[in-house]
Amino acid sequence: xxxxxxxVRLQAVxxxxxxxxxxxxxxxxxxxxxxxxEAATAPLLERLTTLQDAFHADGRRALxxxxxxxxxxxxDGVIRTVTGAFNPTGVQVSSFGPPTPLELRHDFLWxxxxxxxxxxxxxxxxxxxxxxxxxxxxxxxxxxSVWQARYAQINAFEEMLTANGVIIRKCFLHVSRDEQKARLxxxxxxxxxxxxxQLGDLDDRARWDDYTAAYDTLLRRCSTPEAxxxxxxxxxxxxxxxxIARMLVETLESLDLRYPxxxxxxxxxxxxFR
Numbered sequence: 029x030x031x032x033x034x035x036v037r038l039q040a041v042x043x044x045x046x047x048x049x050x051x052x053x054x055x056x057x058x059x060x061x062x063x064x065x066e067a068a069t070a071p072l073l074e075r076l077t078t079l080q081d082a083f084h085a086d087g088r089r090a091l092x093x094x095x096x097x098x099x100x101x102x103x104d105g106v107i108r109t110v111t112g113a114f115n116p117t118g119v120q121v122s123s124f125g126p127p128t129p130l131e132l133r134h135d136f137l138w139x140x141x142x143x144x145x146x147x148x149x150x151x152x153x154x155x156x157x158x159x160x161x162x163x164x165x166x167x168x169x170x171x172x173s174v175w176q177a178r179y180a181q182i183n184a185f186e187e188m189l190t191a192n193g194v195i196i197r198k199c200f201l202h203v204s205r206d207e208q209k210a211r212l213x214x215x216x217x218x219x220x221x222x223x224x225x226q227l228g229d230l231d232d233r234a235r236w237d238d239y240t241a242a243y244d245t246l247l248r249r250c251s252t253p254e255a256x257x258x259x260x261x262x263x264x265x266x267x268x269x270x271x272i273a274r275m276l277v278e279t280l281e282s283l284d285l286r287y288p289x290x291x292x293x294x295x296x297x298x299x300x301f302r
Contacts, residue, residue, distance in 0.1 A: 046244065065269075090147050106272055124140070187254060209233075
């Protein structure tokens with residue numbers, strides 16, 4: 029690439045390798061100027077607009093983008109900036125908070141399966157079914173025997189989705205402890221943002237090492253060839269957005285997207301259209 033970013037791309041986590049999720053990994057490529065990243069991201073977003081139009085018309089597959097990360101890692105920012113390039117009529121965004129009483133009466137994947145995108149639609153999960161091996165594990169909400177079994181259950185669920193035409197890409201937005209502190213402080217200081225701050229944010233930050241261990245396990249046990257995990261350095265928003273935009277462009281370009289031909293009956297009826 030002319031801008032020198034050819035090697036700056038996401039690599040899928042491999043099950044037999046420990047993922048790099050220390051603070052250094054959250055910084056990624058700090059030497060790349062913001063202006064270079066912004067200039068490289070703009071055409072990627074334009075390309076995403078074009079590709080999504082073809083994807084929606086093609087209609088043979090669905091695409092599910094899972095965004096997972098600590099508080100203030102930038103999930104909303106990715107949705108606003110990267111998936112904001114998509115036509116809203118072909119995008120479905122779903123957020124997952126604490127399960128409701130009704131959801132708790134079902135298996136943990138029940139509420140997730142209901143919002144898996146249909147073919148032709150790109151779905152975005154702001155948090156996801158992985159909360160059930162993260163928060164549930166760290167806070168001890170269910171016995172270890174329950175959450176340990178969920179890794180295999182998630183893999184089987186995602187395998188079933190991919191076998192039925194759902195392409196899955198999962199991004200762990202990896203932010204360092206210092207950067208998270210700065211962003212949480214910004215929320216406290218800004219009247220337009222401090223409504224986002226919750227007591228649970230402080231409690232989760234105090235459990236930093238426990239969450240790190242939980243992320244390490246899920247990345248290794250649930251990154252598969254069909255539904256890979258990507259660790260996205262997220263201390264710099266411009267780098268984060270570039271990497272995810274590039275990964276989505278490469279994913280969509282690999283699909284041999286085709287616009288369907290016009291219905292012959294419609295073509296015939298429109299022959300003398302004035």
